[in-house]
Amino acid sequence: MSPPRLPIAGHKASLTIAVLFALITLSLSEPALLWVMLLAGCSVMVRVALYLGWYHSAPSVRTINLLAVLCAIALAWFGVSLGLLLSMVNLLIMACALKLMIMTRRKDFLQLFTAMLFLIGCGFIFAQSISALTMYLVLLGLALLSLLSAFAPSLALIKQLRLLGMMFIQAAPIAVMLFLIMPQLSPLWKMPTAKSTATGLSEQVTPGDIASLSQSSELAFTASFDENLPPASERYWRALTLEDFDGKTWSVSQIRRDLRTQFQKQSNEFSPSVSGTSFRYQVIAEPTGQRWLYGIDIASPDGQSANELIWQGHDYQLIAREPLMSKRAYRLISYPAASLNSGHTRFDKNLNLRIPESGNPRTQALASQLRQRFSSDAEYAQAIMQRFADPVYRYTLEPEPMQTNPVDMFLFDKQAGFCSHYASTMAYLLRLANIPARMVTGYHGGEEISPNVFTVRQYDAHAWVEAWLGERGWVRFDPTSVVAPARLEFGLQRALEESGETINASAFDGLYQSAGFTELRRFFANVDYLWSRWVLGFDAHSQRNLFKRLLGELSAGKLAILFVCVLFLIAALLALYFLPSWQRQRIVQHQRLYLLGVEAVASYAGIPRSTQPPQRYCESIKPHLPEAARTSFENLTLAFIDASYRQRASSGLVSEMKQSLKQLRRNLRRKK
Amino acid sequence: MKSEFHAVVRALSQRVIGKTEQIKLAVTCLLANGHLLIEDLPGMGKTTLSHSLSDALGMAFSRVQFTSDLLPSDMLGVNIFDKGAQQFSFREGPIFTQLLLADEINRASPKTQSALLEAMEEKQVSIDGVTYPLPSPFFVIGTQNPGYQSGTYPLPESQLDRFLMRISLGYPNWEAEKAMLKSGSQRTFDHLNSLMTAETLEMHQKAVSDVHASDDVLNYVLRLVTRSREDSHYPNPLSPRATKALLHAARAWAYLHERDYVVPEDVQAIFIAVAEHRLRSSRSDLQNDDVLSQTLLDDVDPLAA
Numbered sequence: 018m019s020p021p022r023l024p025i026a027g028h029k030a031s032l033t034i035a036v037l038f039a040l041i042t043l044s045l046s047e048p049a050l051l052w053v054m055l056l057a058g059c060s061v062m063v064r065v066a067l068y069l070g071w072y073h074s075a076p077s078v079r080t081i082n083l084l085a086v087l088c089a090i091a092l093a094w095f096g097v098s099l100g101l102l103l104s105m106v107n108l109l110i111m112a113c114a115l116k117l118m119i120m121t122r123r124k125d126f127l128q129l130f131t132a133m134l135f136l137i138g139c140g141f142i143f144a145q146s147i148s149a150l151t152m153y154l155v156l157l158g159l160a161l162l163s164l165l166s167a168f169a170p171s172l173a174l175i176k177q178l179r180l181l182g183m184m185f186i187q188a189a190p191i192a193v194m195l196f197l198i199m200p201q202l203s204p205l206w207k208m209p210t211a212k213s214t215a216t217g218l219s220e221q222v223t224p225g226d227i228a229s230l231s232q233s234s235e236l237a238f239t240a241s242f243d244e245n246l247p248p249a250s251e252r253y254w255r256a257l258t259l260e261d262f263d264g265k266t267w268s269v270s271q272i273r274r275d276l277r278t279q280f281q282k283q284s285n286e287f288s289p290s291v292s293g294t295s296f297r298y299q300v301i302a303e304p305t306g307q308r309w310l311y312g313i314d315i316a317s318p319d320g321q322s323a324n325e326l327i328w329q330g331h332d333y334q335l336i337a338r339e340p341l342m343s344k345r346a347y348r349l350i351s352y353p354a355a356s357l358n359s360g361h362t363r364f365d366k367n368l369n370l371r372i373p374e375s376g377n378p379r380t381q382a383l384a385s386q387l388r389q390r391f392s393s394d395a396e397y398a399q400a401i402m403q404r405f406a407d408p409v410y411r412y413t414l415e416p417e418p419m420q421t422n423p424v425d426m427f428l429f430d431k432q433a434g435f436c437s438h439y440a441s442t443m444a445y446l447l448r449l450a451n452i453p454a455r456m457v458t459g460y461h462g463g464e465e466i467s468p469n470v471f472t473v474r475q476y477d478a479h480a481w482v483e484a485w486l487g488e489r490g491w492v493r494f495d496p497t498s499v500v501a502p503a504r505l506e507f508g509l510q511r512a513l514e515e516s517g518e519t520i521n522a523s524a525f526d527g528l529y530q531s532a533g534f535t536e537l538r539r540f541f542a543n544v545d546y547l548w549s550r551w552v553l554g555f556d557a558h559s560q561r562n563l564f565k566r567l568l569g570e571l572s573a574g575k576l577a578i579l580f581v582c583v584l585f586l587i588a589a590l591l592a593l594y595f596l597p598s599w600q601r602q603r604i605v606q607h608q609r610l611y612l613l614g615v616e617a618v619a620s621y622a623g624i625p626r627s628t629q630p631p632q633r634y635c636e637s638i639k640p641h642l643p644e645a646a647r648t649s650f651e652n653l654t655l656a657f658i659d660a661s662y663r664q665r666a667s668s669g670l671v672s673e674m675k676q677s678l679k680q681l682r683r684n685l686r687r688k689k
Numbered sequence: 690m691k692s693e694f695h696a697v698v699r700a701l702s703q704r705v706i707g708k709t710e711q712i713k714l715a716v717t718c719l720l721a722n723g724h725l726l727i728e729d730l731p732g733m734g735k736t737t738l739s740h741s742l743s744d745a746l747g748m749a750f751s752r753v754q755f756t757s758d759l760l761p762s763d764m765l766g767v768n769i770f771d772k773g774a775q776q777f778s779f780r781e782g783p784i785f786t787q788l789l790l791a792d793e794i795n796r797a798s799p800k801t802q803s804a805l806l807e808a809m810e811e812k813q814v815s816i817d818g819v820t821y822p823l824p825s826p827f828f829v830i831g832t833q834n835p836g837y838q839s840g841t842y843p844l845p846e847s848q849l850d851r852f853l854m855r856i857s858l859g860y861p862n863w864e865a866e867k868a869m870l871k872s873g874s875q876r877t878f879d880h881l882n883s884l885m886t887a888e889t890l891e892m893h894q895k896a897v898s899d900v901h902a903s904d905d906v907l908n909y910v911l912r913l914v915t916r917s918r919e920d921s922h923y924p925n926p927l928s929p930r931a932t933k934a935l936l937h938a939a940r941a942w943a944y945l946h947e948r949d950y951v952v953p954e955d956v957q958a959i960f961i962a963v964a965e966h967r968l969r970s971s972r973s974d975l976q977n978d979d980v981l982s983q984t985l986l987d988d989v990d991p992l993a994a
Contacts (some may be wrong), residue, residue, distance in 0.1 A: 608992055630953035630991040663950045664901040 026070040030167035031120060034129055035064035037159045038117055041109055041136045044152065047143055050095060053107045053114075056088065060114035081119045088115070106139050126167055147548040158185070167647060187594050191587050198583050201598045218256050218309070218478060220459050221268040224416075224423065224437040234474050237460060238302040238311050239546045241470040245296040248312055249462070251353050252472065253481065253493065254311040256459035258332040262448070264373040265423055267456045272368060277330055289315050293354030301346045301549045310335040310347065311459060311473075314493075315355045319348040321599045322558050332365075332455075333357055333491075346554045354559060357483075358490025366485055369453035372445070377424040380442070384449035394452050394486050398494055401443050405496045410439075413502035436504070439478040439496035453485035457493075466542040562585040610674040611657040614681055618642060618650055621685050631657055646684035653677040690949055691893075694720075696884050697745045704741040704881070705734045706725060707795065707865030711856050713945065715830075721941035722894050723853020723934065724809050724829040726794075733858045735832040739790045746890055747883035748826070755797035756951035757840065761804035765814050766821075772936050779816065784808055787824050787887060794831040795841040805829070823914055826891055841856045842914050846925055846967070853934050854959070855966035893944070900940040901950040909953055909991045910935050913960070916989050923968055923981060931967050953991035 018554075025031070042049060042057040049057075066072050088111050096104035120126055137153050137160065147422045158181060165177045172180075259267035280286070297319055300311055302377045310327060312335050318327045326347050337345065338425065391397040412432040419426040427434055440456050447454035461479035463471035481495040497504055515558050561571070568575045619625050622641035626634045635654040639647050653674055660670045694716055701712045715738065718725045727735045736752075743750035753764050766782035783789070784805075785889070791805060809816050809829050813822045831852060834841060861869065910932060918926040929937075936951075938959040943951045961982045968981040 408758060462896075532797050605993075612992070627988045628987055630957060632952060633957075661905040662903045662952050664903070 023119070025066060025067050025073065025075065029170065030126065030163045031064060032338065033163035033166060034066045034126070034133065035061045035068075035117060037133060037156060037163060038113060038129075038136075040156055040159070041133065041140065044156070045106065045110065045143070046102050046104050048139075049110055050092075050107050051092065052098075055109055055444060057114040060117040061179075063118050064120075074215070075121055075370065076118050077120060078207075081115050085115050096555065102142070106142075109136060109139065129476050130160060130164050145553050147545050150548070167688040176313050187590075191590055194583050194587060197560070197563065198580060201555070201560055220257060220259075220307075221266055222259060222437050222441070222456065222480065223266040224419075224427070224441050225433060234476055236303050236542070236545075237473045237475055238300050239470065239472050239542075239549065240300045240311075240463065241546070241550070242296055242298040244469070245294070246351055246469060247296060247351070251313070252312060252462055252471075253457075253479070253495075254316055254460040254463075255316070255333060255335075256309045256311050257457070258330075258334050258483075259324060259458060260332070260368050261373065262441075262445060262456075264376040267444075270368055273330075273332060274559065276364075277328075277336070280331070281328060287329045289317070289329075289333065289355070289357070289359045290350040291315055291317070291355045293352050295350055295352045297348065297350045299346060299348045299550070300381070301546065301554070304341050304345075306340055306342060308337045308340050310341075310345075310664070311338050312349050313351040313353060315353075315357060316349045316351045319350040322556075323348045329605040344549050344553050346549065356490045357554055358488065362485075362490075366453040367457045369485065370451060372448045377422045378447070379422075379425045379429055380445065381449055383428070384446050387446075388450045394450075395483070397450055397452065398443075398447060398484055398486070398492075401446050402494060402496060402499050403441075405439060406499040410500050412497070412504060437480045439500055439632055440452055440482045443481045443494060443496045444484075447482070447484050455483050457481050458484055463541070464539070466539040470546055472542045472546070525684050594618055607657055607660040607674060610655060610671070610678055614643055614650060614653045614678050617678075617682055617685055618646070621646075643684060645687075646681055649677050649681040651685055653681060691945060693885055693889070693893075694945055700745050700881060700884060701738065701741050705738045705858070706868050707861045708734070708738075708858055711858055712738070714854060714856050714959065716960060717941045717945055718854040718962075719746065719826075719828055719890070720893060720897055720945060721853060721937050722897075723827070723938070724831065724851060726849070726852035726855040726857055727830060727832045728857045728966075729832070729834070731834060731861070733860070735858065736790065736792060738858070739788070739798060739830040739832070739879050739891055742830070743788040743790075744881035745884050746788075747886045748828070748890075749824070750788050750790070751783040751786040752790040752792060753783050754792045755794050755801065757796055757842075757919045759797050759801050762816075763802050764801065765804060765808065765816060767939060768817055776911055776940065777820070779821070781821075784814065785821075785823060786799065787826055787886055788828045788830065791831045793834060795833045795843055799842055802842065802844060802848065805831075806851050826887055826894070850928065850930060852966065854962040856962050871949070897937070897941045897944045899949070900943050902936060902940060903950065904957065905993065906939070906951045907936070908993055909989070910939070910956060912989050913964075913985060917964075917968060917985060923985070925968055927964060927967055931964065935960065935963050956991075957986055 021316060038057065039061045042054055044053065063076065067075060092104065092107055095107075099107070109132060113129060113136065116125060116132070120129060122128045137156055140149070140153050140156075161181055161184070162177060165172070165181060169177070178587040234364055238564040240254075254531050257269060258273075260270040260273055261268045276409060277415040314333060316333075316335060317329055318324045318335075326337060326345070328338055330336055335349075340374050387397060391400050409432050411435045414434060414435055416427075416434045416438065417431055419431065427438050428442055437456075437458075444456050447674075455612075458478070460473045461481075462477050463473040466472050479497070481493060481497070483493055486492045562580065564576065565571055568579060615626050615634070618638055622638055624638055624641060629637065631654045637649060639651070642650060656670050656674045656677060661673070697716060698709065698712050701716075705712060710804050712869075715725055715880055719742070727738065729735055740750065753759070762782070764782050766785065768777040769780050770776070771778045792843050794802065794805070797805075808823065812825070812827055813820050815821075833844070846934075858864075858990050913935070914927040914932045915924045935956065939955040942955040942959050943949075946955075948955075964985070965982040968985070
């Protein structure tokens with residue numbers, strides 16, 4: 018007998034799973050290849066057409082097989098450059114699409130359903146935010162709904178939803194327990210090397226780049242301080258130190274990079290000498306696909322797990338050992354009062370004096386002119402800051418392009434720009450005067466979403482200057498602070514308002530700035546932070562801490578007891594949920610035993626039961642049975658009647674029936 | 690069988706010879722507190738059966754012969770002006786009894802039929818705005834000639850539904866008829882001794898509701914009625930009232946057989962009597978064979994699939 022075919026037209030479960038598949042594929046649009054998505058789209062169309070009854074039979078297996086072979090070849094071709102994980106995700110989507118086209122049996126449907134669960138799991142590799150969680154929970158609900166409507170098509174939607182909700186609630190405690198006690202394994206695969214479009218800062222800054230960045234309100238990272246907060250003016254988050262300047266572009270020095278690689282091989286990590294007040298905090302960095310991390314000078318990793326994650330560079334930069342492909346939490350300790358004067362000072366100085374030989378003549382002239390007036394390095398630097406304090410210099414996010422001799426043009430002609438322009442110009446002027454200087458990019462400020470917790474967004478990006486001033490080491494100068502003091506005190510918004518610009522000129526600005534909206538935004542930022550902190554950040558380490566808090570000092574015995582307890586609890590919950598249906602099964606078991614007995618006597622006597630009730634059948638077949646078998650079949654029938662129709666505890670009946678059945682079979686065999 | 694009822698059935702069997710099964714069904718019907726419809730050709734013993742039943746169960750008996758000119762007031766009663774007292778007083782009709790034999794119910798006009806059926810359902814009578822309760826217990830045994838006889842108004846389906854059971858006595862077999870001839874006709878003289886009081890009967894009726902019907906039995910009943918609704922073979926599917934009637938009759942049958950639980954055999958035993966008249970369509974030519982309900986029984990397996 019062939020398995021039952023699913024109805025095609027108007028089969029709601031098939032349509033639901035097709036819609037679900039379309040949604041999942043859309044949510045996976047980042048890792049999925051374009052042609053795979055097209056294939057998925059086609060399959061959904063096929064299914065919709067079948068549902069609406071435009072076509073009456075699914076594509077033939079032969080067509081799909083041919084398509085599958087072609088797709089497999091194409092995927093193998095692309096897979097070489099994609100890497101294992103992405104190829105596998107694409108393979109799964111492709112297979113689902115093909116299956117969806119030929120789904121005709123319930124077995125196919127169940128396979129597809131299972132594959133959908135895997136796809137939803139795949140989604141979590143690429144997005145773990147709480148909004149992604151909500152979306153995937155909804156998709157999961159939809160998947161279960163399609164399963165439900167496949168098995169109970171006549172159930173009203175509202176009842177299906179209620180059942181679904183009940184099951185979700187029942188499953189939740191088990192999920193929480195499994196989440197807490199399952200060993201936290203490290204992933205079996207490597208994430209692809211870089212995101213296609215890197216967001217955030219960049220390792221190269223040509224003044225003008227950050228203009229686009231500043232307008233993005235995407236989250237960069239969240240920081241939560243244990244107790245002490247650094248003063249608002251000190252919240253300079255260093256991300257990158259740019260030491261190479263070619264007249265236009267600042268970039269991370271290749272020499273510095275090579276040196277770092279060498280040090281890493283020797284595990285010669287930089288440990289700056291620190292003193293003074295300190296504060297501890299945790300940073301949860303959003304994925305960037307890059308390796309730089311954020312910290313307030315002088316920052317060093319706090320604790321063993323942070324040490325394993327972070328490499329401290331000799332330029333005070335914190336570098337992750339693995340690129341940030343997903344949210345990453347780390348703990349830091351910062352000493353804001355310590356001087357940045359340790360390390361390979363001579364090397365640093367030489368590296369930060371390099372200037373291009375030609376170009377920007379007017380700036381060169383200005384530098385030598387200033388240098389003659391101020392022989393002290395500190396005074397010289399102060400003079401530059403003074404110069405920027407002149408109101409002819411404006412702060413703007415929409416500077417005009419400056420192509421040739423950009424520093425000259427900026428300094429003398431345009432005189433309007435944003436932090437990178439000022440930082441770049443100042444560092445160049447310092448270098449011209451033979452003072453080691455470099456540009457630092459990172460973030461400044463942030464929004465306090467709950468006490469001691471800050472979110473820093475991309476529009477908080479900032480650039481400033483570090484100059485080497487003898488004993489004091491690297492000293493921070495922020496030319497933007499004199500050009501647009503509001504930028505530093507109140508953030509970008511205020512600075513732009515003063516210069517008559519807005520971040521994103523749109524009709525919703527009023528709404529966006531209203532108190533209620535700000536409150537709401539803070540609330541969501543806080544929820545997202547808590548989610549990252551406690552759920553995504555729950556790793557093997559925090560698991561061990563949890564066990565310690567529960568059990569005191571850890572030992573193998575205690576752990577074993579904990580696991581047994583939790584397993585027992587889960588089993589008890591499951592039993593609680595399934596007991597009613599098990600009891601129903603028990604009665605069904607009576608019937609199964611009885612029907613086995615009926616089968617035995619019917620084949621012996623040649624009289625089928627057809628639709629006779631048990632008692633009457635027993636009467637009618639009794640004369641045709643041998644004496645001993647008669648009694649045992651009678652017993653079997655009576656026990657079955659007791660179990661099915663009588664109001665009586667049916668505990669011992671199953672075993673009684675089993676025994677009668679065994680006797681009956683033996684007696685019948687003996688007579689044969 | 691419960692000994693009291695056993696005696697009743699035995700006594701009745703001596704009156705209506707060779708029809709034990711039908712007698713048991715009739716007793717079950719009364720036990721289930723339902724009205725009984727006996728459908729037969731004239732002279733088959735319908736009246737004898739009902740008369741003996743009322744005697745044996747110790748109930749007040751009255752009989753109305755339905756004719757086409759019978760008015761509702763002839764049956765229910767009328768308000769008569771009493772000259773002495775200078776006011777109207779109500780004179781009860783023959784319906785104020787415990788067991789009413791409505792003979793040849795299909796000869797009466799629809800108006801009278803529906804007055805009777807209303808009284809059967811409500812167990813009370815309203816005349817000129819005053820409501821008079823009928824005695825308790827109250828049974829109606831309706832007899833009906835098969836519809837193809839001339840001068841009859843067949844009961845519509847909606848009213849047939851009010852009768853819990855419909856039985857048909859049929860011709861007696863050779864021996865039974867011979868025994869009848871030997872015993873001679875003494876109906877009018879021979880009053881059957883009452884074997885039970887009306888109060889005891891009511892007590893038994895109450896006990897019937899306590900008979901246990903397991904989920905399997907309920908499912909069986911539901912499968913039967915669902916089948917009648919899904920299969921276009923049945924012109925009149927069984928209503929929820931029929932479902933209730935089936936279960937209650939099965940309980941009464943089980944009670945009669947001294948069981949405190951219902952088995953599928955009970956359902957099958959009463960099924961034809963309870964279901965056939967509801968399943969049939971009056972428009973189709975009335976057959977006396979119980980085809981429809983028998984097919985239904987044969988099609989549905991008492992054990993869950």
